[in-house]
Amino acid sequence: MKGKTVSVIGAGSCPPEVSARAERLGRLIAESGLDLVCGGLGGVMEAASRGAKAAGGRTLGILPGLDKRAANPFIDSAVVTGLGHMRNFLVIANGDAVIALEGGNGTLSEIGLALKSGKFVVAVGAWSGLPGVTPATGPEEAVDKIKQFLSNAG
Amino acid sequence: MKGKTVSVIGAGSCPPEVSARAERLGRLIAESGLDLVCGGLGGVMEAASRGAKAAGGRTLGILPGLDKRAANPFIDSAVVTGLGHMRNFLVIANGDAVIALEGGNGTLSEIGLALKSGKFVVAVGAWSGLPGVTPATGPEEAVDKIKQFLSNAG
C-alpha cells in the first residue's frame, strides 16, 4: 500500500452484531481515503474488508499460511507468509495506525505488539480499557480518532 | 532444551525490587528441575537467568538480533534470530508453560500469543488480572502453580 494505512484487528469469527460494526468500520476507513490492512481471514477481518470494498477502498490481507486462496473474497492483495501466529506482527507493522474491534487473545497479542512498536491504537469494546490504548465507543469515533492522529502525524 | 521448560517473560529493564523477585523466580524454577527460556536480554530476563544458574539450572535465551554477544552472562545457549519483536513468539513457543513477572507491552504481546497458542500462563503483578491468565502473588506461588500444571499435563 502506498497511501496511509489502517490495520484492523479482531476475531476470526464473530456474531452478526460485531460483523455489522466491522463492516461499518471498513466503509468509514475507505471513505476517509485510507487503505485497510488485516489478517485476511474471516470474522472482523472479512466484514471490514467487505465494507472497505463497498466504499471503493483498497485492502491488503496478510495470511498466516501459504495458500492465498484462504483469503476472504474482499482482499485485493493477499500475501501468504507461512508465519502462523507471527504474521500478527506483519499485520501491525503494515499499518500507520491500528483499530481493534472486540477480539480475543490473538487481538491482544497484536495490541501488545502495536504498543511496543509505538503505534497509535484505538480499541472498540473488549480491549478498550488497556493502558496505552485509546478507547472509542464505535466505528465512527474510532475512525475520527485515527484521522485526527494521522493528520497530526503529518 | 529436553526437559520441561518454563518461559519467563518480563521487562528488559526493571527496578531492584522486581529484579530480586525475578532472581528468586529463576532459582525456584531451577530447583524444580525445570529449564528456563527467556528473551536473553536484561531486566527480568537477566535476573531470572542469574537465579536459575545460581541453582544449577539450564537457561536458553532467544535474542531479537543477530549478535549472540547481546545475551546476558547467565544464558547457557543463546540463539540469535534477527526477528525483532517477532522473536517474542519463539520465547513463548519454547516453553511448556509461561510465567509473566510484571512487564509492559512486549510482555503483553507474549501473554496474548501464549494464550492464543493454548499455553498455561501464570502472571505476577502487572498482567495478573487479564482473562485467561492464572494470577500468583509472587514467585513461590507462580512456580507452585506451574509445577501443578505440568504434573497434571503429564
Added chain:
Amino acid sequence: MKGKTVSVIGAGSCPPEVSARAERLGRLIAESGLDLVCGGLGGVMEAASRGAKAAGGRTLGILPGLDKRAANPFIDSAVVTGLGHMRNFLVIANGDAVIALEGGNGTLSEIGLALKSGKFVVAVGAWSGLPGVTPATGPEEAVDKIKQFLSNAG
C-alpha cells in the same frame, strides 16, 4: 494478489544491460496478464517493476525492513516485514512461479527455497545451469516457459 503471480528475483543493483532486460521482463509479465512479486527494492526488482507498470500490470513488493518508503516507485503494494534476509522466502512463497534474472547469493538462496518448495523456476544468466532450474536465453523465452507452465498447471 489474486491473479496468477510471478516472482522476479535478481540483484539489488545491476548494470544498465541487466536493467534493460529486467524492464523487458516486467513488461512481458504484465502483457501476459500476470502480476509481479519482487523484493521491492532497486536493481532488477525496480527495473522489472517499472516495466510491469509501463504495461499496466500490478506489482507487489515485499521489503526486508519496516519502512515502506524503501520501496521503489513502481510498487503498487509495499509490504514491510522486518524479516531481513528471511523475507526472501516470502518473495518466493507469493509467486506461482519464479524467474531469476542474473543475481548473486541472495538470488541463489531464493532459488534454493523455490526449488525446495516445489516451485517452477526459470533462470536467465547466472544461475541457469543449476540442477532443477529451467534455463532461458532471455526475458522472452523465460516468460514463454512460465506461461506454458502456468497453463499446464491449470
Added chain:
Amino acid sequence: MKGKTVSVIGAGSCPPEVSARAERLGRLIAESGLDLVCGGLGGVMEAASRGAKAAGGRTLGILPGLDKRAANPFIDSAVVTGLGHMRNFLVIANGDAVIALEGGNGTLSEIGLALKSGKFVVAVGAWSGLPGVTPATGPEEAVDKIKQFLSNAG
C-alpha cells in the same frame, strides 16, 4: 551457545556413506572444541549430532515446526520455531562458520543465505563448486579449514 559454533547443513535423509562422513564431521567439530548447530532433524543433521555427542560436544537443533520432540536424540538444546523453511536462516545465523555436506535444494538455500550474510562456507561434495564456497575433500579438510578461518577471525 557461547563458544565458537559451526552450522552443519545437509540433507534430512541420506545414504549410509554420507551418514558416516557426517558422523565423522560431528566428531571432529566436537574434538576441536566447537559447538554444533543444525536443523535438528534426521540424515546429515542426526549423524553429525551423534558424532558430536560421542566426542563430548554440544549440539543445538533449530527445528522448522513447533514440537520439540521432532528433534533427533543427539540434540542437547532443541529450539522450535514454527518458521518452516525460513528456519534455515536461523541455522545459518547461529553459526560462526558453515559446513555443507552434500545436500539438495534446502542446503542450497542455506548456502546462499550464508554467503549473503558474509559467512565462511566450506562444502564437501554436492555444492563445493559454487562460487564463494571453499571446497573440501572430506570432513577432515573441512574442519581444518574452519579452524584456520576461526583462528584468523580471532
